[in-house]
Structures are given as structure tokens and as C-alpha cells.
Amino acid sequence: MRLRRLTVIAVLATVALLAAACGGSSSSSSPSASSKAAPSGVLTIDNESGGTWTCDFNPFNLSYISYSLGNVYEPLVFVNTLQDAKVTPWLATSWTWGAGNKTLTFTIRNGVKFSNGDPLTAADVVYTFNLLKAHKTLDINSVWSVLSSVAQQGSDQVVMTFKTAAVPYFYYIGDQIGIVDQKIWSTVANPVTYPDKNPVGTGAFMVSSSSCTPQNIKYTANPHYWQSGLPKVGTVNYPAFLTNDTANTYLANGQAQWGSQFIPNIQAFYLSKSPNYHYWFPPVANVSVFINLTNPILKNVAVRQAMAYAIDRHKASLIGEYGYEPASNQAGIVTPTFSGWLDAPQAASYGNNYAYSPQKAISILEQAGFKRGSDGIFQTPSGQPLSFTILDNGGFSDWVAAVNVIQQDLKAIGIQVKADNVAYSTWQSDLYAGQFQLAYGSETGGPSPYYELRQWLYSANSAPIGTAAGSNFERYSNPATDQLINEYGATTSPATQHSIVNQLQAVMLKEVPVIPVTESVDWFQYDTGSFSGWPTQGNPYAQPAAYNYPDWGQVMLQLAPKS
Amino acid sequence: MRYVLRRLAFFLLTLWVALTLNFVLPRLMPGNPATAIIGKFRGGISPQAVKVLEAQFGIGTHQNLVAQYVRYLGDVATLKFGVSLTTQPGASVGRIVLDAIPWTLGLVGITTVLAFILGTVIGIVSAWWRGGRMDSLLPPVFVIMTVIPYFWIGLVLILIFGVKLRWLPYFFSYNYTLTPGFNAAFISNVAEHAILPAFTLLITTIGVWILTMRNTMITTLAEDYVRMARAKGLPARRIMFDYAARNAILPNLTGFAMSLGFVVGGAILIEEVFNYQGVGYLLLQAVNNDDYPLMQALFLLITVAVLVAILLSDLATAILDPRTRTAG
Numbered sequence: 001m002r003l004r005r006l007t008v009i010a011v012l013a014t015v016a017l018l019a020a021a022c023g024g025s026s027s028s029s030s031p032s033a034s035s036k037a038a039p040s041g042v043l044t045i046d047n048e049s050g051g052t053w054t055c056d057f058n059p060f061n062l063s064y065i066s067y068s069l070g071n072v073y074e075p076l077v078f079v080n081t082l083q084d085a086k087v088t089p090w091l092a093t094s095w096t097w098g099a100g101n102k103t104l105t106f107t108i109r110n111g112v113k114f115s116n117g118d119p120l121t122a123a124d125v126v127y128t129f130n131l132l133k134a135h136k137t138l139d140i141n142s143v144w145s146v147l148s149s150v151a152q153q154g155s156d157q158v159v160m161t162f163k164t165a166a167v168p169y170f171y172y173i174g175d176q177i178g179i180v181d182q183k184i185w186s187t188v189a190n191p192v193t194y195p196d197k198n199p200v201g202t203g204a205f206m207v208s209s210s211s212c213t214p215q216n217i218k219y220t221a222n223p224h225y226w227q228s229g230l231p232k233v234g235t236v237n238y239p240a241f242l243t244n245d246t247a248n249t250y251l252a253n254g255q256a257q258w259g260s261q262f263i264p265n266i267q268a269f270y271l272s273k274s275p276n277y278h279y280w281f282p283p284v285a286n287v288s289v290f291i292n293l294t295n296p297i298l299k300n301v302a303v304r305q306a307m308a309y310a311i312d313r314h315k316a317s318l319i320g321e322y323g324y325e326p327a328s329n330q331a332g333i334v335t336p337t338f339s340g341w342l343d344a345p346q347a348a349s350y351g352n353n354y355a356y357s358p359q360k361a362i363s364i365l366e367q368a369g370f371k372r373g374s375d376g377i378f379q380t381p382s383g384q385p386l387s388f389t390i391l392d393n394g395g396f397s398d399w400v401a402a403v404n405v406i407q408q409d410l411k412a413i414g415i416q417v418k419a420d421n422v423a424y425s426t427w428q429s430d431l432y433a434g435q436f437q438l439a440y441g442s443e444t445g446g447p448s449p450y451y452e453l454r455q456w457l458y459s460a461n462s463a464p465i466g467t468a469a470g471s472n473f474e475r476y477s478n479p480a481t482d483q484l485i486n487e488y489g490a491t492t493s494p495a496t497q498h499s500i501v502n503q504l505q506a507v508m509l510k511e512v513p514v515i516p517v518t519e520s521v522d523w524f525q526y527d528t529g530s531f532s533g534w535p536t537q538g539n540p541y542a543q544p545a546a547y548n549y550p551d552w553g554q555v556m557l558q559l560a561p562k563s
Numbered sequence: 564m565r566y567v568l569r570r571l572a573f574f575l576l577t578l579w580v581a582l583t584l585n586f587v588l589p590r591l592m593p594g595n596p597a598t599a600i601i602g603k604f605r606g607g608i609s610p611q612a613v614k615v616l617e618a619q620f621g622i623g624t625h626q627n628l629v630a631q632y633v634r635y636l637g638d639v640a641t642l643k644f645g646v647s648l649t650t651q652p653g654a655s656v657g658r659i660v661l662d663a664i665p666w667t668l669g670l671v672g673i674t675t676v677l678a679f680i681l682g683t684v685i686g687i688v689s690a691w692w693r694g695g696r697m698d699s700l701l702p703p704v705f706v707i708m709t710v711i712p713y714f715w716i717g718l719v720l721i722l723i724f725g726v727k728l729r730w731l732p733y734f735f736s737y738n739y740t741l742t743p744g745f746n747a748a749f750i751s752n753v754a755e756h757a758i759l760p761a762f763t764l765l766i767t768t769i770g771v772w773i774l775t776m777r778n779t780m781i782t783t784l785a786e787d788y789v790r791m792a793r794a795k796g797l798p799a800r801r802i803m804f805d806y807a808a809r810n811a812i813l814p815n816l817t818g819f820a821m822s823l824g825f826v827v828g829g830a831i832l833i834e835e836v837f838n839y840q841g842v843g844y845l846l847l848q849a850v851n852n853d854d855y856p857l858m859q860a861l862f863l864l865i866t867v868a869v870l871v872a873i874l875l876s877d878l879a880t881a882i883l884d885p886r887t888r889t890a891g
Contacts, residue, residue, distance in 0.1 A: 051844075051845075056651075195654075213743060215737070242840070
């Protein structure tokens with residue numbers, strides 16, 4: 001029948017169309033043969049951002065800073081978290097602290113130009129900092145909470161005067177703020193909403209509104225970069241991935257060379273695909289159980305100490321994080337990254353840094369006067385059971401698995417815990433407002449343990465229950481600890497710093513305000529077949545993930561394409 | 564005429580209800596954008612800075628709810644949708660949506676139309692030769708396809724055609740090294756990238772159209788006038804398409820109109836599996852981030868699209884089927 005023939009023809013046509021399309025495949029970026037002189041090669045970054053790009057590059061907006069600070073805009077210095085906060089000059093050649101650590105003077109490098117030819121001067125640095133003072137929302141790290149003035153001195157120096165000594169703020173001031181061109185930004189009507197689609201920076205790479213689409217950001221080498229011979233990479237592509245799975249597949253196929261992904265079962269999925277594929281996950285901060293210290297039962301330090309002994313951190317790391325995230329310790333010092341700060345003898349005296357021991361946990365509870373009920377759950381002398389809920393981010397499947405382990409460990413010693421895995425926004429608002437009994441979460445940390453300890457223990461970071469706090473979610477408050485933290489801020493002497501951090505570790509070990517469980521890591525996968533110069537465990541010259549700023553700019557400077 | 568006016572009035576009433584619900588529902592959800600903003604600053608922001616942000620974005624200003632509502636209605640009428648709070652902070656909502664809409668309309672829209680046309684044709688033909696070889700094969704196969712989750716089929720197709728055979732691209736809507744433009748190279752690249760997602764969507768949605776069309780056709784074919792036409796010796800194709808199908812297609816039309824309306828909601832799982840930047844994924848992001856302005860704009864878009872589609876289908880039915888006109 002005529003109609004049947006029509007259908008057959010239609011089917012054949014579809015097959016023919018598919019066959020015709022089979023000639024094309026998605027182009028993979030292959031580095032071209034490189035000459036020593038000109039930058040070459042195409043590097044593709046694989047970092048799932050969860051959305052498409054807006055192509056805004058304002059370096060003072062937290063949503064966009066990780067796409068321009070480091071490679072397009074540069075800070076005054078580079079502080080390397082992985083080398084014990086080693087400081088390398090960048091736009092500043094040297095710096096000195098003044099009397100009482102109340103002034104900080106930077107000497108600005110000569111011969112640096114912005115990508116439009118304007119020379120970088122001390123005036124640009126002064127302008128950048130005063131921009132933050134004028135518009136509080138641009139001051140992401142609240143540097144003006146400790147600064148009183150920033151002014152030019154001579155032809156190439158900038159003097160920063162502090163209200164109170166705050167030496168740790170050197171990191172935020174020197175490493176986390178990109179220097180902008182005064183000639184351009186002084187003409188901007190509203191710097192807070194300024195999208196900065198054509199950023200003009202001193203960095204090794206440039207990007208413009210024509211090289212950025214919702215699907216991909218293309219960075220190209222800056223031919224007038226102040227370090228001659230750099231960068232060696234000619235183009236960097238940063239495609240927009242909506243989900244983790246698509247990003248992981250792209251990386252495993254070799255279409256991207258620099259991954260910053262969490263890949264479950266990395267051996268089978270990624271490493272087995274090529275002998276050039278490697279990974280390295282340096283730990284930088286802690287993921288911890290936050291204990292609400294206003295809770296009447298959890299106020300009792302015995303309960304917290306028992307919980308710290310009862311949690312098997314190695315098992316949580318293995319089951320929740322495939323072992324990618326090492327187990328933490330109760331002193332709160334991330335090892336091996338900050339091993340030099342750990343007061344090992346002190347930690348050892350607290351049950352070997354609270355090594356996993358359910359028996360110790362049970363005996364602590366019994367000695368504190370808790371008695372097991374008929375259901376095996378401990379009760380307070382007044383008959384209240386030790387039964388709590390733990391708030392968790394349900395969107396992180398690895399955290400859900402780790403919390404599951406914690407729940408079982410605590411049940412084994414007679415503390416009942418129910419896991420409350422909720423949506424991200426609910427988890428966040430409840431965590432910040434202190435609406436929880438136990439909660440699983442993390443702080444950001446910094447280039448030395450002090451930063452995370454301060455986030456955990458400084459009472460000014462906290463807020464009353466019901467009001468959102470920036471950190472210190474457990475609502476820990478102790479004037480003596482605050483004083484220690486302030487003292488650290490006033491000194492540059494490593495000996496004093498170590499002594500204070502030792503005392504802060506004592507707080508963690510004695511009072512157990514939070515229980516660090518696993519160490520959060522930088523996710524990093526790399527392909528040595530196409531590029532050389534990657535940071536490795538043996539050569540940790542920068543934090544390696546593409547989302548670490550400004551470290552990723554350092555990595556982009558060191559990479560060279562392999563011909 | 565009265566019919567048309569009544570439909571228009573009903574349309575305006577449902578539109579107003581939809582607008583009001585669109586205003587109320589996001590505000591009933593737990594969480595608020597302020598804490599989402601703090602979250603973006605990851606513990607490095609002072610409470611004063613948060614207050615400044617909140618004031619800038621107008622959160623927590625405790626403005627009278629009625630005043631907010633009136634302002635919202637005015638904004639909608641003038642197509643002012645504000646700026647995104649947390650998904651892409653500071654970016655105009657209108658621009659974000661406009662960036663994503665063409666891809667969704669293109670992929671999902673064209674595929675829906677194709678699925679409808681193909682499904683209807685297959686349904687008609689299957690019904691005419693019911694019990695024949697085509698009828699025994701195609702409808703059951705496609706109905707089974709409809710039941711299987713379409714993201715699973717998508718993943719299987721990616722595995723076969725993308726990863727193993729490397730015939731077709733399966734990521735992104737176009738090769739991002741190309742600059743978008745109305746030239747042959749770009750358009751053919753877009754088409755090439757759309758083959759796998761479109762095919763997935765096609766084979767998983769076609770089953771519904773086949774089945775409904777086939778069943779209404781079978782009922783129609785039992786009518787007297789069809790038997791009369793056959794007795795009179797009209798060719799089979801003429802009876803099938805000019806008489807029976809025209810009557811049988813009416814119920815399908817309403818369903819088609821509604822599914823067209825929902826096209827603007829995007830096919831979120833397809834977008835996730837194929838990393839296709841569309842409206843569906845945007846909506847998920849907005850909801851996850853408590854991004855009120857973006858959420859409202861997207862909900863509004865979907866509701867209005869469906870309402871308009873239903874209105875148009877009612878009018879089309881009125882034109883095609885005289886019986887609806889007189890019954891009013």
C-alpha cells in the first residue's frame with residue numbers, strides 16, 4: 001500500500017540522516033606543537049559550576065571573583081596554604097610591618113602594565129582599597145573592619161594603617177584582593193553592580209565579552225604580561241557544566257585536562273582510562289560535627305567528650321568519602337598540610353588525640369552520672385534520654401553517608417542520633433541561625449590553622465540563636481579564648497603564634513566545642529600527557545583546584561603544553 | 564462570538580489567579596535569600612555587610628505585603644522582573660531567561676511538534692489497519708518507551724552513540740569553541756548537538772500521541788458516515804484523513820496545546836543528562852537558591868504559556884468543531 005511505503009521511506013530517511021551525521025564528533029582540544037617563544041596550546045578546565053556563565057568578571061563580587069582573580073586580576077602577594085603560608089611577592093615586591101604591627105607598607109613593582117597599556121602604580125593600589133572602603137558590599141573579607149587608612153607614600157609605596165593590630169589580615173589584604181585600574185573604575189557609576197564584562201587587569205590572561213558565552217569562558221594569553229616568557233599556555237577554555245556527572249564524563253574522555261571534580265570510584269572511572277591521568281587531594285580544612293552549646297544536655301562537656309571518642313573518623317572517611325578525605329583529629333589541626341602546628345605531646349595526653357575508643361566514651365558517660373535506660377540509651381539523672389537530631393546537607397551524598405556512620409557509632413555507645421538530611425538552603429539557614437542540636441558542616445579555614453580555629457572559637461563571629469552567624473555556629477563563647485585570638489592578631493613572632501595555637505588546641509581538646517571528623521580537600525585531577533608543570537604532592541607550589549583563587553592563576557603560569 | 568468573549572474572560576480570570584498564586588507561593592517556602600547570600604560568602608562576611616546587602620535587594624524590609632503585591636502586579640504588567648538574587652547575583656532576570664528560552668523552545672518545542680505529528684500519523688494508520696503488522700508492532704513498542712524513564716534512555720544513547728561509537732556529540736548545545744551566529748557552520752553544529760537529546764525526547768513522548776489518536780480513531784471509524792463513505796467507494800486515504808481523522812483529532816488537540824504550554828518549562832532531566840542550557844535547569848537552580856525574582860519570572864512564564872495555549876486550543880476547537888459553538 002502506498003502509505004506503508006511512505007512510512008518505510010520515512011524510516012529510511014531518518015537512518016540516512018543519522019548516518020550522515022556520524023561523520024562529525026565533538027572536537028577535542030588538542031595542544032598544537034609549541035614554540036618556546038609564543039604561548040600555545042589549549043587547556044580545558046573541568047569544574048562543574050552548576051549553571052551557565054553570566055560573563056561578569058567583577059573581582060569584588062563573590063560570585064565572579066573565582067573567574068578573574070589570579071589570572072586576569074592579580075593581588076599584591078601570593079600566600080601558599082600548602083607551604084605553611086609561604087609568601088611570594090607578586091604585584092608588591094616587598095612589605096614591612098611598622099611599630100606595634102599597626103602599619104603595613106608595601107613596595108609596588110615597577111614596569112607592570114594593565115592589559116590596555118596603563119602602567120600599574122601605587123595610586124591604583126590605594127584606589128582599589130579606598131573603593132572597598134566606600135562600598136561596604138565590595139569589602140568581602142571585611143578588611144576595613146581593621147584598617148583605618150590606606151595612602152600612598154613616595155612614588156611606589158602604599159602605607160596601610162590599622163585600627164587594631166590584625167596581622168592575620170595580611171592574607172586577606174595581600175592575597176585576596178585584585179588590583180584594578182583607577183582610570184577605568186573611577187568612571188564606573190556603581191562599582192557594586194558593575195558587571196565588568198571586559199576586565200582590564202595586570203594578569204597573564206585576558207578575557208572579553210566577545211570571548212565569553214553562556215557556555216564557555218575563553219581566556220587568552222596576555223602578550224604584554226610583566227613576566228616575560230609567561231604564560232606558556234595560549235588559550236584556556238572554561239566550559240559551563242550543569243551537573244557533576246557530565247563534567248566527570250568529559251574529564252574521563254580526555255576532552256578536559258584540568259579537573260576539580262569529586263569523582264566517585266576514581267580508579268575505575270578516571271584513572272584506568274589513561275596512564276597520564278593522576279589525582280591529588282590536599283586537605284585544607286575540616287568537616288565537623290557542630291554541637292549546639294546552648295542545649296542543656298550538650299552543655300555537659302562529658303557528653304561532648306564521649307561523642308569525640310565514639311566517632312570512628314577513619315570509617316567515616318572511608319565510607320563517606322571513599323577515603324579521599326583523610327580523618328581529622330580533635331585538636332583540629334589539618335594534617336599533613338599543617339603538621340608543623342600540631343602540638344603532638346599535648347594531643348597525645350588526651351586519649352591519643354581522642355583516638356577511636358567506644359569503651360572510653362561509655363566510661364566517661366558513666367562517670368559523669370549518666371545511666372543506661374532499658375533501651376540501651378543513656379539518660380541524664382533526671383531521666384532525659386541522650387537523644388539528638390543531627391542537621392545535614394541532604395544534597396551532599398558523601399556527607400549523608402558520613403553522617404550515617406556517625407549515627408551508628410554514637411548508637412553503639414548509647415547515644416541516639418536521628419539524621420535530618422535537608423535541602424541545602426534549609427540546612428544553611430538552620431545552621432547559621434543555630435536551629436539545631438548537632439549539625440554537620442564546615443568552615444572555610446585559611447593558610448594556617450589559626451583561621452579555622454578563629455572561625456570556630458571567636459565569640460564575635462557568632463550570633464544569638466535565631467540570628468544568622470557568619471561562623472562559630474555552635475555558639476562557643478569564652479573571653480579568655482577571645483583574648484588569645486586577639487593576641488595572635490597582634491604578633492608576627494612565629495614562636496608566639498605557635499604558643500597561642502597550642503593553647504587554642506587545648507580548648508579543642510578540653511572543651512570539645514566541635515568534633516572534626518574528616519578533612520575537606522581540594523579536588524584535583526590532571527593529565528600529564530598534554531601539559532606539564534602541574535602542582536603535585538612533591539611540589540605543592542599552589543592549591544591545585546581551578547576554583548582556588550588566586551592560586552589557579554599561579555598554576556596557569558607554571559603550565560606548559562607538551563608537543 | 565459570545566463563545567469567544569466568554570473564553571477570553573475566563574482566560575483573564577485564571578491569569579489573575581495564577582499571578583496571585585505566583586506571588587504567594589514562593590513566600591510560603593522555608594528559607595530566605597538572605598542566608599543564601601551569607602552562604603555565598605562562606606563565613607567571611609560581617610553581619611553589617613549582610614544588612615547592607617539585604618537592604619540593597621529589598622529583603623527583610625518588612626514592607627506591607629499588600630503594597631508588595633500591588634507593586635508586583637505593576638511590575639508584571641510592564642515586564643519588569645528585577646535582578647537575580649542568588650543564582651546569578653545582579654544579572655537581569657529577563658536576560659537570564661531570554662538566554663535560556665531559545666534553546667528550550669528549539670529543542671523541546673520542535674521535538675514536541677514532531678512527536679505530535681508523527682504520533683498522530685502513526686496512530687491514524689495503525690487504527691485503519693488495526694490488527695495488521697504495523698499496528699501490532701509500533702504502538703506497543705512506543706508505549707513501552709514512554710514508560711521507561713527518558714533520562715535512562717538518554718544515558719544509554721549517550722553510551723552507544725557518544726562514548727562507544729563517537730558518532731554524535733552529547734554535551735552542550737553547540738561546540739563552545741564556535742562563536743554563535745546565523746551562519747551555516749554554527750546552525751549545523753547546533754543541529755548536530757541536538758540530535759541525541761531530541762531523539763531521546765521524541766521516542767519517549769511519541770507513545771502517548773499514538774495511543775490516544777489510535778483509540779479515538781477506532782471509535783470514529785465505527786461511525787455511520789465512515790461506513791457510508793466506504794460503501795460509496797471513496798479511496799481509503801481520503802476517508803482516513805479527510806473525514807475520520809479530522810473528527811478524531813479534536814481531543815488530541817487540547818492535549819497538544821497543553822503540552823506546548825509546558826514546553827517552556829523545559830525538560831529538566833534531558834538538560835541535565837545532555838548538559839543542554841535550558842529553562843528547566845534554570846528553574847531548579849532558582850528553587851534551590853531561594854532566588855525569588857527568577858523563580859517568580861519562570862513560574863509566571865510557564866503559567867501564562869499554558870493558559871495562552873489552552874485559550875488558543877479552545878478557539879481552534881471552536882473553529883474546527885461547530886458543535887462547540889452552538890452548545891454555548
